Amino acid sequence: xxxxxxxxxxxxxxxxxFAGVGVWFTVQSLNLSMGSARSMGPGYLPTALxxxxxxxxxxILVRGVIRGVGPVSKIPLRGLVAxxxxxxxxxxxxxxxxxxxxxxxVVLVTCLGSTRAQPLPSVLLAGGVAIFCWAAxxxxxxxxxxxxxxxxxxx
Amino acid sequence: MTLRxxxxxxxxxxxxxxxxxxxxxxxxxxxxxxxxxxxYPAGGTADAVARVLSEALTKTTGATIVVDNQGGASGxxxxxxxxxxEADGYTLLLGANSIFSVVPHLRELDFDPxxxxxxxxxxxxxxxxxxxxxxxxxxxxxxxxxxxxxNPGMLNYSSSGNGSTPQILTEIFKSAAGVDVQHIxxxxxxxxxxxxxxxTVQMMIDTVVISQAESGALRGLAVFGNARIxxxxxxxxxxxxxxxxxxxxxxxxxFAPKDTPADIIEMLSIEISGLYNDPAFIERLSSVGxxxxxxxxxxxxxxxxxxxxxxxxxxxxxxxxxx
Amino acid sequence: MSMDLLSNLSIGLSxxxxxxxxxxxxxxxxxxxxxxxxxxxxxxxTIAMLLPITFGLPPVGSLIMLSGIYYGAQxxxxxxxxxxxxxxxSSSVVTAVDGYQMARNGRAGVALATAAIGSxxxxxxxTIxxxxxxxxxxxxxxxxxxxxxxxxxxLGLIASIALASGSLLKAFAMMIIGLLLGLGGQDxxxxxxxxxxxxxxxxxxxxxxxxxxxxFGIAEVIRNLEDESTRSVLSTKLKNLFxxxxxxxEMFAPILRGTALGSLFGILPGGGxxxxxxxxxxxxxxxxxxxxxxxxxxxxxxxxxESANNAGAQTSFIPMLTLGIPSNPVMAxxxxxxxxxxxxxxxxxVTEQPVLFxxxxxxxxxxxxxxxxxxxxxxxxxxxxxxxxxHFLFPVIVVFCxxxxxxxxNAAFDVILMAIFAAIGYVLVKLDxxxxxxxxxxxxxxxxxxxxxxxxxxxRGEPAIFIERPISAGLLVIAIVTIAAVTLPxxxxxxxxxxxxx
Numbered sequence: 001x002x003x004x005x006x007x008x009x010x011x012x013x014x015x016x017x018f019a020g021v022g023v024w025f026t027v028q029s030l031n032l033s034m035g036s037a038r039s040m041g042p043g044y045l046p047t048a049l050x051x052x053x054x055x056x057x058x059x060i061l062v063r064g065v066i067r068g069v070g071p072v073s074k075i076p077l078r079g080l081v082a083x084x085x086x087x088x089x090x091x092x093x094x095x096x097x098x099x100x101x102x103x104x105x106v107v108l109v110t111c112l113g114s115t116r117a118q119p120l121p122s123v124l125l126a127g128g129v130a131i132f133c134w135a136a137x138x139x140x141x142x143x144x145x146x147x148x149x150x151x152x153x154x155x
Numbered sequence: 156m157t158l159r160x161x162x163x164x165x166x167x168x169x170x171x172x173x174x175x176x177x178x179x180x181x182x183x184x185x186x187x188x189x190x191x192x193x194x195y196p197a198g199g200t201a202d203a204v205a206r207v208l209s210e211a212l213t214k215t216t217g218a219t220i221v222v223d224n225q226g227g228a229s230g231x232x233x234x235x236x237x238x239x240x241e242a243d244g245y246t247l248l249l250g251a252n253s254i255f256s257v258v259p260h261l262r263e264l265d266f267d268p269x270x271x272x273x274x275x276x277x278x279x280x281x282x283x284x285x286x287x288x289x290x291x292x293x294x295x296x297x298x299x300x301x302x303x304x305x306n307p308g309m310l311n312y313s314s315s316g317n318g319s320t321p322q323i324l325t326e327i328f329k330s331a332a333g334v335d336v337q338h339i340x341x342x343x344x345x346x347x348x349x350x351x352x353x354x355t356v357q358m359m360i361d362t363v364v365i366s367q368a369e370s371g372a373l374r375g376l377a378v379f380g381n382a383r384i385x386x387x388x389x390x391x392x393x394x395x396x397x398x399x400x401x402x403x404x405x406x407x408x409x410f411a412p413k414d415t416p417a418d419i420i421e422m423l424s425i426e427i428s429g430l431y432n433d434p435a436f437i438e439r440l441s442s443v444g445x446x447x448x449x450x451x452x453x454x455x456x457x458x459x460x461x462x463x464x465x466x467x468x469x470x471x472x473x474x475x476x477x478x
Numbered sequence: 479m480s481m482d483l484l485s486n487l488s489i490g491l492s493x494x495x496x497x498x499x500x501x502x503x504x505x506x507x508x509x510x511x512x513x514x515x516x517x518x519x520x521x522x523x524t525i526a527m528l529l530p531i532t533f534g535l536p537p538v539g540s541l542i543m544l545s546g547i548y549y550g551a552q553x554x555x556x557x558x559x560x561x562x563x564x565x566x567x568s569s570s571v572v573t574a575v576d577g578y579q580m581a582r583n584g585r586a587g588v589a590l591a592t593a594a595i596g597s598x599x600x601x602x603x604x605t606i607x608x609x610x611x612x613x614x615x616x617x618x619x620x621x622x623x624x625x626x627x628x629x630x631x632x633l634g635l636i637a638s639i640a641l642a643s644g645s646l647l648k649a650f651a652m653m654i655i656g657l658l659l660g661l662g663g664q665d666x667x668x669x670x671x672x673x674x675x676x677x678x679x680x681x682x683x684x685x686x687x688x689x690x691x692x693x694f695g696i697a698e699v700i701r702n703l704e705d706e707s708t709r710s711v712l713s714t715k716l717k718n719l720f721x722x723x724x725x726x727x728e729m730f731a732p733i734l735r736g737t738a739l740g741s742l743f744g745i746l747p748g749g750g751x752x753x754x755x756x757x758x759x760x761x762x763x764x765x766x767x768x769x770x771x772x773x774x775x776x777x778x779x780x781x782x783x784e785s786a787n788n789a790g791a792q793t794s795f796i797p798m799l800t801l802g803i804p805s806n807p808v809m810a811x812x813x814x815x816x817x818x819x820x821x822x823x824x825x826x827x828v829t830e831q832p833v834l835f836x837x838x839x840x841x842x843x844x845x846x847x848x849x850x851x852x853x854x855x856x857x858x859x860x861x862x863x864x865x866x867x868x869h870f871l872f873p874v875i876v877v878f879c880x881x882x883x884x885x886x887x888n889a890a891f892d893v894i895l896m897a898i899f900a901a902i903g904y905v906l907v908k909l910d911x912x913x914x915x916x917x918x919x920x921x922x923x924x925x926x927x928x929x930x931x932x933x934x935x936x937x938r939g940e941p942a943i944f945i946e947r948p949i950s951a952g953l954l955v956i957a958i959v960t961i962a963a964v965t966l967p968x969x970x971x972x973x974x975x976x977x978x979x980x
Contacts, residue, residue, distance in 0.1 A: 011645075014909040018651045025658050028673055038939025040931045042665035042672060049658050056651040063647070072908050079703025080904060083696060083876060084897050090880040091893035103877050110873040113703050117869045125870055129877055136516075137881055145884075225682070231669045232682070239678065262669070311936060317667055339935050342666045342928065355623040355936060 008071040011064025019057030025050035082113025098149030099138060103130040184244055184419055185218040193224045193249045194233030195315065195343055200281050200362040203443035204407045205249040208278060211430050211439075222249075229318040230254030231264055234410075238271035242414035244423075248272060251281075251407045253320040255459060256466040261318045274459060275409040275420050276427040277450035279440055282380035283321065283405060284390070285328070286364035286373040288357050296376050296396045299358075303334035310336045311356035313347040320405050320466075321360045324379060327469050328360070331398055362405070362444045379405075400469060406462070407445065408455060424451050487609055490836030493538050494844055502539045503841060506546020507848040511856070514554020516878060537834055542841035544812060549845040552791065553597060553853060556784060557860055560589045562875055564695040568686070568921045569787040572755045574694060575914055576772060576779030583775045586864055587719035590857045592729050592777060593784040594850050595721075600737040600785035601846030604792035607741050608839055612796050619745045619797055624933035625943045629953035630746070631926040634753040636957045637760035638918040639964055643773035646965055648911045656919020659684050661927060679891040688892040689920060691879045692899030693906075693913040699872045700904045719858055725777060732762050732782035739782075740789030745796045756918055758786035764963065773912075792842060799835060 006012055029050050035041025086109040093102045107126035111117040134147055191209050195201040202224060209220035225233030234254045240246035255268050285296075291310075293299035303310055314322035317340045329336055339356050341347035344363045351359040352372065360379065368375035369386040378384055378392045379401060393401040409427065411420055430436045431449045440447040450458060493499070535543060552569075559565040560577035573593065580589040622630075635653055642649035662673040663683025674680035721729065736758040743754035762782040763772045772779050798812060863871075883896045903913055937943035945951045 010909045014648060014651075014906070014911055017905075017909070018648075018655070021655060025673070032670055032672060033668075036939065037941070038934055040934060042668050042670040045927050045930065046658060046661055046672060049654050049661075053651060053654040053658070056647055056654065060645075060647050060651065069645075069910070075905075075908060076704050079700050080901065083700050083703070084901055086873075086876055087696070087880060087893055087897035087900065090877075090884070091890040091897070094880075094884060094890060094893075099881075106877055106880065107873040110876045111869070113700075114869040114872070116867075121870070122873075125873060129874055133877065133881065137885075229669075232664050235681070264669075308938075317669075337935065337938070339932055340667055341932075349620075350623075350932075353620040353623055355932075 005071060006065060006068065009064045009068035010072050011060050011069050013064075013072060015057050015059070015061025015064050017057070018060060019054055022050050022052075022054030022057050026054060078115075079113040082110055086110040086113075093151075094145065094149075096149045096151040098146045098152065100130045100134050100147050101149075101152060103133045184422065185216065187245060188219040188221050189244070190246050191220050191222050191249055192233045192237050192246065193222055194230035194237075194254055195224070195251065200344060200405075200444060201249055201251045201407050204278055204440065204445060207436070207439045207443060208249070208409070208427070208430075211433070211436050212426060215429065216426055229258050229316040229322075231258060231318075234268050234272065235264070235266050237410065237412060238266040238268070240412050242412035242416075244411065244415050244419035246412065247275070247423075248410040249278075249407060250410050251320065252405050252462055252466075253316075253318065253323075256462040257320050257323050257470070258318045259463075260467050260470045269459070269463065271413050272410040273413050273415065273420065274452050274455040275411050276424050276452065277406060277408040277448060277455040277458065278427070279407050279445035280380070280448045281362045281405040281407065281445045282365070282378060282384060283324070283360050283362055284365050284368055284375045284384065284387070285358065285360045285377045285379070285393075286351070286368050286375045288351055288354050289372075289374055290354055291357050291374070293376070294374070296391070299376055300332050300334060303332070303336060307335045308337065310358060311339045312336050312358040312360075313339050313341050313350040313356040314359070315344040315347050315361065316340050316342065323466065323470060324401065325358075325360050328393075328398065328401060331400065365444050406448070406458075408450075420452060486832070486836050487840065489832055490609075490838075490840035493833050493837030494542060494840040499539055499542050499841065500844070502535065502543040503546045503844050504848050504852070506543040507550040507845060507852055510547035510550020510552075511554045511557075511849075511852060512550075514551035515557050515860075516554075516882060538837040538841070541812070541834070541838050542844070545838070545842045545845045546848060548791070548812075549597075549601070549788075549842075549849050550852075552788070553594065553849055556593045557590060557853075560593065560780070561586060561860060561864060562695065562871075563698040564875070564879070565690055568690075568752050568917065569755045569783075571690065571694070571914055571917050572759050572783040572787075573780055575759070576774075576776050578698075579773065579775035580777070580780065581864065585775065587857050587861045588721050588725055588777070589780050590860060591720050591854060592725070592781050594853045594857075596729065596733045596736065596781045596785040597788040598846050598850045599733050600740060600787075600789035601792055602843060603737045604741050604744070604789040605839060605843040605846075608793060608796060608842075609836070612799070621949065622746055623947070624929040624936060625947045625950040626953065627746075627929040628926065628933050629944060629950040629957070630753065631922050631929065633953050633957040633960070634756055635915075635919065635922055635926070636960045636964075637753075637757045638915045639760075639961075642912045642915055643770075644910045644912060648909075649915045652906070652911050652913070653915040653919040656916035656921075657923040657926065658919075659689070659916075660920040660923025666924070666928065667931065679889065683924075684920075685883070685886060685889075685892045685895060686920065687886050688883045688896040689899050690917060691883050692896040693903030693916070695875060695879050696896065696900035697903035697907055697913070699875055700900065701907060702868060702872065719861060728777050729781040732758075732778040733785045735761060735765075736782035736785030736787075737789045740786035740791075741793045743786070744790030744793030752787075752790070752921060754786040754790040755783035758782040760960070764960075788846070795838070795842070799838075 025046065029043050029046035032043030032046065033041035034043045034047065037044075086106045089109060090102055090106050093105070097105075104126045107129050108122060111122040111125070138145060138147055191205055193202050193205045202222070205222050209222050212218065213220050225236055230250060230253050234248055234250055237246055237248035250268075250272070255272075258264065259268060287293065287299060291299065291302065293302045312325055314325060316322070319340075321344075322338060322340070325336070325338070336358060339350065341350055344361050347356075347359060347361065348363045348367065350356050351364065352367065364373055364375070365384060365386070367373045368390075375384075375387050375390040377396050377398075378387070378390055380392065383390060383392060409423070411423075428449050428451065431447060437447050494503075555565060555570045556573045556577070559570040559574035560581055563574050563578040565571045565574040577589045577593070580586065635657075638653060639646060639649045642652075658673070660683070662680060664671055664681055671681060736754075739758045739761065740754040743757065759772075759779060759782060762776075762778040763769050766772065766776065766778055768776070795812075879896065880893050883892050884890060886892060906913065933943055934941070943950075944954060
C-alpha cells in the first residue's frame, strides 16, 4: 500500500482526528485547576479524559497503519455544501430578514443540494413551506420571531 | 437544558382559561412572555417561591411568565445570565442571598451581582433548620456537638453548593462550635437533601429539610431564624442554643438587569405588593416553607446592603475561604 | 396490601374517570403528539409551552392533562426518530438506531406500532408497580449514594458501546468526546468555565438538541444526498403496516425485559430513566440470537428500549412524589405544576393528598391508553409521509430542524452549532464512527463527574469506596463483564483477521 492510500484509510483518518481532538482538549484542560484526588478541581477529569482520548486516537491510528480497513468513500460536496450553507443562512438571517423570507431562501438553497429538484417545483415548495412555517410557528405556536424582519421593513 | 422555549402558545391558549380569573391589562408591557430565571435548580426553596410568584403574577397581569431553572455555582450561573440579558423587563431573576451577600466575599465573578442587577421586590424570608440523619445518635444540639467532637473529620455535611449561604452558615457554626465536618457540595438544595436522606452526609442546614423533619424522616436540632418553626415547636433556635451570631435568616427576592426602565420596575413592584393582600397567596408562600415579607425596591436595596456587610464580617472573622 | 391497592386504585379511578378528566387526558395526548412530532421540540419544551393552559384547571385535571402531554410528546419524539432519524431527546436516540433502519427497510409502520404497544405495556406494568410499592421503592432509591451513581453511569457508558455495530475502539473514542463535550460550560462546583473558548453562548454548555439534530438528522440528510438513486425509504416498497404474528412473538420478551429494566432504573433520582433505554438496547443485543441484525433494523432494538423508556418515565414519579426530588427536567416542571396547585411534594403527599396521588397514578395509565388509541390509527398517516419524494422532504427537514433548534434558546448561535455538528457528524459517519455513544457520553458526562468528585470527597480521597460498597461493586462487576463480553469476541475476530492476512 502506498503512503497516499494509507492516508486515506478510514482508521488512519479517524485515529488522527481523535488524537487531534484529544490534544486540543488536553491543552484546554491544562488551563484549569487540577485539585487533588480527594478534592478534584474542574480540570481533573477533563485532563484524564483528554489523555485517554489521545491514547485511543493513537491506537486507532496505529491499527490503521498496520492493518487498514479501506479508504474513505468519496465525499460529494454538493449536498454537504448546500445543506450547511442553508443552515448558516438561517442562522444569520432569521432575525434580520424574518421567518418567511428566510425559510423561502433556505428551502431554495437546500434544493440546490439535490440533483433531482427542478426549479419550478422547488420555488413552489419554498413558498408552501414558508407559508406553513408562518402558520404553524408564528401564528400557531407564537414563536417570538417576526414574519418579515427589520431588514425588509419589518412586519 | 433550558426550559425557556416557545412559550407564547401558552399565553395564546391560556387566555381562555385565564379570562375568568384575571383582567388583562391594556398596557404595552408585558406583551410577550417574561422569562423568570431561578438561579437554583428545581426542587429547592427559591424554585418553589418562583413558581408561586409567577402563577400569582400571571393571574393579575395576564403576562405569561416562564420559570427557567439555571442552577449551579451558588446562583452565579443564573444571576450572570440575567445580568447579561437585555434590560427590557422580559428577563428577571429570582435570587436568594447567596449570590448577592455571600459569593462576592468568596471569589471573583465575571459580573457584579450588586451592581449589574437591581432589586425589584423582596418576596420572603426563609427560615433554615439544622437537621441530621436519623443514624446520628444525638438528640439535641449539645449531644451533636459532643458527637462531632468525638468523631473529628468523620462526619459530612451537604449544601446546595460552594459558596451557598447554607454552606457559609455551616462553616460559621463549625468554627463557633469547634467541630470538624467535611463539606460535600451538591448542585442545589434538592440533590443535597437527597444526599442527607440517603445517609451520604450526616448533617445539612437548609429550608428544604423542614418538611422532612416534620414528617420524622430527619431530626431537626436547631432553627436559623428569629423564632421557632410552628411545625417543630420543640426545636430551639440557634440563638437559644447560644450561637448569637447565627441569627440570620435567608431571603428570596426579584431582580432585574441594571438598565431596566424604572417604570417597569415600579409597575412590577406595585403588582407584587398587591399580592400580599391576598390571603391565598400568603398561604401558598407559607406552604413552601418561607415567611412572606415584601419590601419595595428602595427598602430592599437598604436591607441588601446590611445583609452584604453582615456576611462580609462573619466570613472574615470565621476565616472562611472557598475550597 | 392487595386490599389497600384496590381501595387506593378505586380512589384513583373515580378521580380520573370523570368525563372532564378523560377530555383533559385526550387533549393532552393529542397536543403532545402534534407538537412532539415537530423535530427539535422535545418533551420538556412541549410541557413548558403547554403548562400555562393547565393553570386554570382543577389540580387532578391539570396533572392528568400534563401527563397526557408528557406521554404524547415522548411518543411524538419516537415517531420522528423512526421516520426521519430525528430523535427529539436523549432516550429516543436509541430508538432512532434501529427504528430508522426499520423504516428504511419498509417497516416504519411495524416500528411505530411496536413502540406504541411496548410503551403501553410498560406503562401499565409500571403503574401497577407504582401503586403497589411506591414508598418501599423510594427507600431503595435512597440507598444510592455518589459511589453507586458513579458505578451506574460507568455501566451505562459501557452499555452504550453496545450501540455501536462497528469498531469498539472508535465507539470508546466517540464516547469520550461526548463526555468531554458534556463537561463544557460552567463547572457546577466552582463556576470555572470549561471549553467555552471565551464565548458567552457556550457558558451554559453545548446545547444538546443542536448536537443531536446536527449529528443525526442533518448528517443523515447529507448522506442521503450523496446518491439519491439509492435512498431506500422511498425506493423500498412499504411492507405490512402492522406487526404480524411473528413480529408479536419477537417483541414479547424484549418488551418484558425492557419494562423490568426501565421500572428499576426509573426510581433513581437523577437520570436513571434515560440510562435504562441504553441498557435495554445493550441487553437485547447481548441476548439476541441474531446480534448482527442490530443497527440494521432489529425489532427487539425498538421494542426493548421503548418499553424501558416508558416504564422508567412512569416510575420516575416515585422519587418526585415521595421525596420531592425531580429525576429529570420534565419531573421538575411537574413539581412546579404541583406547587402551583398548592401541593408541596414530599413524604406526606401520599397520605395527605390520596385523591391527587392515586388520581395521578391512574391518569398516567390513562395517558398511556389514550396514546395507543390515538396513535395506532395515526401510524398509517405518518408512514404515508415517507412516500413523499425525498427531494421535497429534505428541505422541509432542514427548515424544521433550524426552527426547532433556534427556538430552544431563541439563539441563532445554536443553529450554527448544529451546522458544525452536522458537518462533523457526516465526516464521522463516513469514517465508520457512530454518533450514538457520543450522545450518551454527552448526557452522562456532567452527572458522572459530579458523582465521582462527590464520592472521592466522601471517602476522603480513597478510591476503594467504589468497591467497598456492595451495590457499587456489583454494578462495576457487571460493567467489567459487559466489557469482556463485547471486547473478547472482537479481539478474537481481530486476531483471526490478522492471521488471515499473514
